[in-house]
Amino acid sequence: MxxxxxxxxxxxxxxxxxxxxxxxxxxxxxxxxxxxxxxxxxxxxxxxxxxxxxxxxxxxxxxxxxxxxxxxxxxxxxxxxxxxxxSRPDTSPGTTWQVPVLYDGPDLADIARASGMSPEEAAALHASAGYHVYMLGFLPGFAYLGDLPEKLRLPRLKEPRTRVPKGSVAIADQLTAIYPSQSPGGWRLIGRTPLALFDHRRNPPSLFQPGDDIRFHAIGPDEFDHLSREAGT
Amino acid sequence: MSGFTVLDGGLQTTIQDVGRAGLLALGVPRSGALDALSYRLANRIAGNPPGTAVLELRSPGPTLRVDAENARIALTGTAALTIERNGDAQEWQAWRAIDLDQGDIIRVAGFSDTAVAYLAVAGGFELPEVFGSRATFLRGGFGGFEGRALKEGDFLRLAAPHIPDTPCLTLPAAPRFVTSPVLRAIPGPQADYFTVAAQTAFFERPFTVTRDLDRMGMRIEGPELEHAKTGDFASDATVPGAVQVPGATRPILLLNDCQTTGGYPKIAVVISADLPSAGRLMPGAEIRFRKVGITEAEEARAEGEHAYRSLANTLIAVRG
Known part of the structure; x- marks a missing residue:
C-alpha cells in the first residue's frame, strides 16, 4: 500500500x-x-x-x-x-501526440547561430525531445510545453512581433509552444504545424489537454501543404 | 424573418450573457456581461428568463431597425435612447420596457455615465450556443454574432416572433451608480511578492482608470507598488477582478475576457459583488480598493443579490 x-x-x-x-x-x-x-x-x-x-x-x-x-x-x-x-504520482496521465512541423521559422537561423548549430541540427534537436503539456493559457488552446533541450534555450525576443501566424511553433527559455491562432507574441519562431490546435466547433476545442505528451517530427513543404489542406488550416 | 437590422454597429456592440464555464483549463475565459447587475435587470424588465443573451453596448451605442411585426426592448445601464417612428424622433428613458413596431429605429447615442449598457429584447436573439453560452469572446473570435462586434448590415434574428401579451415593466427610479467607486478586494495569492509599503499603498491610495481599457481588463494608474521578490514568476491562474502588477506602476485590473493564466504576481482580487462596479468604470474614473476578508466578501455577495431582488421587486407595469 x-x-x-x-x-x-x-x-x-x-x-x-x-x-x-x-x-x-x-x-x-x-x-x-x-x-x-x-x-x-x-x-x-x-x-x-x-x-x-x-x-x-x-x-x-x-x-x-x-x-x-x-x-x-x-x-x-x-x-x-x-x-x-x-506519494508516487502517475507521471504521464495524458494522450501522446505526434505533431508534424515544417522547420522553416523566421528565427530558425538565429536560433541555430546562438546555439552553435546548423539550422538542420537545431530543428533535429527540437524534434528529438519529448515534451509535457504543463498548462494552457494566454490564448485558447495555447499549450506550454517543456522541457526544451538546454542548447536551444534562449530568452524571448526584445521586440515582440505584432502578428505571429497561426500554427507557428515557437520557443522561449525552457519552453516551446504552438500559436493556435494569430496573435502578438514574443517567442522565437522555429517552424509551423498544419494541425488545427484549437477549433471552437470541436469538443473538446483544444487538441492538447493539460498533462498530455507531445512529440514533434520534421516534415517537408509538400507534406505541410497536403496536411494543411486535409486539416483545413 | 423577424429581426433587427444593424444600421450602425456603434463603438463595440457584442452579444453577452452570463458567460461559459468548464474550459478555463484550455485557455477559454468566461466572458459574459461586464456589469452583471444591469444585465440581469435588462432581462428582468424585458420579461426574459435569467441568462438570456442581450446586447452589451459601449458608447456610442448602435442604431438598429426593427424588421419584425413588433418587438419589446429594455435598455439598462445608462440614461436614455431615441426611438424614431415615421421620421419623428422621441427620447425614451432607460430602465423600462418599450414596445416597438416594424420600421422603428432604435438609436443609443453617446453615454458617459458608464462604460457599458445593455439592450435586451423580449424572447432573446436566435443564435447558436458555443460551449453553453452565447457570449461573444472577441479575442477568440467565437460566440455571439459570428464571434465579433456588430457592424452595419448585420441582421440579428429574434427568437420570439411577437411581443409578449404581458404589460411593459419599468423601474420607478433608475439605480444610482457611483462613478468613482470603492472596490472591495481580498489580498491576492502573491501579496507577499510586494513590499509591506506597497501592500499598504495599494489599499490606501487612489488609482485612476486609464484609456487602456477593454473587455480583457484595464490599466490603472496610482502609487508605485514595489516588488519584494524579483526574477521570473511562473504563471498561475487568473480570475476577473484580479489585479496583476507587471512592473511597479500601472497595474492591470482583469475583466471577463482576461487570459486564464498570467505571468505576473497578483496583489489583490476584487470581490465578485463589486465586479459590476468594476465593469462600469470609465477612463478617468478615480477608484480606491478596500481590503476585506472572505467573510465580508460572502456577506457582500448576499447583499448584492438582495439589492438586485429589491430593485426587481420595485418593477411596475406601464403602457408600452
Whole structure:
C-alpha cells in the first residue's frame, strides 16, 4: 500500500478572490512540481467536493474555481486540505501526440547561430525531445510545453512581433509552444504545424489537454501543404 | 424573418450573457456581461428568463431597425435612447420596457455615465450556443454574432416572433451608480511578492482608470507598488477582478475576457459583488480598493443579490 500525504501538508492554499482558491506547490517550472499539480487535480476530482466548478493546472499550482453560493471558502479550503495525494504520482496521465512541423521559422537561423548549430541540427534537436503539456493559457488552446533541450534555450525576443501566424511553433527559455491562432507574441519562431490546435466547433476545442505528451517530427513543404489542406488550416 | 437590422454597429456592440464555464483549463475565459447587475435587470424588465443573451453596448451605442411585426426592448445601464417612428424622433428613458413596431429605429447615442449598457429584447436573439453560452469572446473570435462586434448590415434574428401579451415593466427610479467607486478586494495569492509599503499603498491610495481599457481588463494608474521578490514568476491562474502588477506602476485590473493564466504576481482580487462596479468604470474614473476578508466578501455577495431582488421587486407595469 502506498503512503499518502494530505494536500494541507504538501501545498499552501490561498484565496484567489471569493470564487477561487489556488493550491500552490511551489514556484518554478519543473516536471516534479507539475506532477504534484496533476496528482492534486486527479485526487480533488475524485473527492467530489460539492461546489467546485472547474480546476486549472498551472506550472506552480492548481486553481480551484467554485460557486460560493454552494460552499463557503473556509469549508472548501478545509476539504481540499484533507484530500490525500498519492506519494508516487502517475507521471504521464495524458494522450501522446505526434505533431508534424515544417522547420522553416523566421528565427530558425538565429536560433541555430546562438546555439552553435546548423539550422538542420537545431530543428533535429527540437524534434528529438519529448515534451509535457504543463498548462494552457494566454490564448485558447495555447499549450506550454517543456522541457526544451538546454542548447536551444534562449530568452524571448526584445521586440515582440505584432502578428505571429497561426500554427507557428515557437520557443522561449525552457519552453516551446504552438500559436493556435494569430496573435502578438514574443517567442522565437522555429517552424509551423498544419494541425488545427484549437477549433471552437470541436469538443473538446483544444487538441492538447493539460498533462498530455507531445512529440514533434520534421516534415517537408509538400507534406505541410497536403496536411494543411486535409486539416483545413 | 423577424429581426433587427444593424444600421450602425456603434463603438463595440457584442452579444453577452452570463458567460461559459468548464474550459478555463484550455485557455477559454468566461466572458459574459461586464456589469452583471444591469444585465440581469435588462432581462428582468424585458420579461426574459435569467441568462438570456442581450446586447452589451459601449458608447456610442448602435442604431438598429426593427424588421419584425413588433418587438419589446429594455435598455439598462445608462440614461436614455431615441426611438424614431415615421421620421419623428422621441427620447425614451432607460430602465423600462418599450414596445416597438416594424420600421422603428432604435438609436443609443453617446453615454458617459458608464462604460457599458445593455439592450435586451423580449424572447432573446436566435443564435447558436458555443460551449453553453452565447457570449461573444472577441479575442477568440467565437460566440455571439459570428464571434465579433456588430457592424452595419448585420441582421440579428429574434427568437420570439411577437411581443409578449404581458404589460411593459419599468423601474420607478433608475439605480444610482457611483462613478468613482470603492472596490472591495481580498489580498491576492502573491501579496507577499510586494513590499509591506506597497501592500499598504495599494489599499490606501487612489488609482485612476486609464484609456487602456477593454473587455480583457484595464490599466490603472496610482502609487508605485514595489516588488519584494524579483526574477521570473511562473504563471498561475487568473480570475476577473484580479489585479496583476507587471512592473511597479500601472497595474492591470482583469475583466471577463482576461487570459486564464498570467505571468505576473497578483496583489489583490476584487470581490465578485463589486465586479459590476468594476465593469462600469470609465477612463478617468478615480477608484480606491478596500481590503476585506472572505467573510465580508460572502456577506457582500448576499447583499448584492438582495439589492438586485429589491430593485426587481420595485418593477411596475406601464403602457408600452
Amino acid at each position: 502506498q503512503a499518502q500525504t494530505k494536500i494541507i501538508h504538501a501545498a499552501s492554499i490561498h484565496s484567489l478572490g471569493d470564487t477561487a482558491v489556488t493550491v500552490e506547490f511551489g514556484d518554478g517550472i519543473d516536471r516534479a512540481l507539475s506532477s504534484r499539480v496533476f496528482a492534486a487535480r486527479a485526487a480533488i476530482a475524485a473527492a467530489h467536493i460539492p461546489g467546485i466548478r472547474e480546476t486549472v493546472p498551472t506550472f506552480r499550482a492548481l486553481a480551484v474555481h467554485f460557486d460560493p453560493d454552494k460552499i463557503r471558502q473556509e469549508q472548501l479550503i478545509a476539504a481540499l486540505g484533507d484530500v490525500e495525494l498519492p
